[in-house]
Amino acid sequence: MIKIGLGYDLHRLKRGRRFLLGGIEIPFHKGELGHSDGDALAHAVSDALLGASALGDIGELFPPSDPQFKDADSMELLRNAFLRVKQAGWRLSSLDCVIICEAPKILPFRDVIRNSLAAALEASAENIFLKGKTAEGLGQVGKGNAIEVYAVCLLEK
Numbered sequence: 770m771i772k773i774g775l776g777y778d779l780h781r782l783k784r785g786r787r788f789l790l791g792g793i794e795i796p797f798h799k800g801e802l803g804h805s806d807g808d809a810l811a812h813a814v815s816d817a818l819l820g821a822s823a824l825g826d827i828g829e830l831f832p833p834s835d836p837q838f839k840d841a842d843s844m845e846l847l848r849n850a851f852l853r854v855k856q857a858g859w860r861l862s863s864l865d866c867v868i869i870c871e872a873p874k875i876l877p878f879r880d881v882i883r884n885s886l887a888a889a890l891e892a893s894a895e896n897i898f899l900k901g902k903t904a905e906g907l908g909q910v911g912k913g914n915a916i917e918v919y920a921v922c923l924l925e926k
């Protein structure tokens with residue numbers, strides 16, 4: 770059986786926060802604001818996995834109202850989500866992501882992020898891909914005030 774999952778996330782970008790994608794910190798003067806560490810890619814991927822397996826969503830499993838998730842390491846949340854998915858008998862066949870932000874450039878960090886996700890998801894980096902896009906200066910993303918991420922995955926069992 771195969772199932773498809775879609776995840777999406779958006780975070781404001783603020784000075785003094787770390788810019789994290791898939792557990793990798795990218796040097797930049799702003800980063801994602803969030804109750805957790807704000808890693809928008811980890812959040813979107815978690816939701817794609819949970820959606821494909823119909824096991825819930827990240828806001829339900831790790832609610833921002835719960836103080837235990839304050840400044841949480843989002844890669845630990847992703848790992849937690851993946852272990853639920855794995856326990857239900859699924860493995861990750863494919864993951865593809867789009868990261869939309871005006872800056873910084875994602876390409877120089879693409880492969881290190883792919884490897885980070887592959888390690889967390891017990892998958893080959895060959896089956897994980899991502900690319901950065903800009904919003905062409907439009908909207909809050911285009912002004913550099915926010916980042917958006919889409920993730921789509923295929924699970925198999």
Ligand code: MG
Pocket residue numbers: 778779780803807808809812
């Ligand atoms: Mg989020």
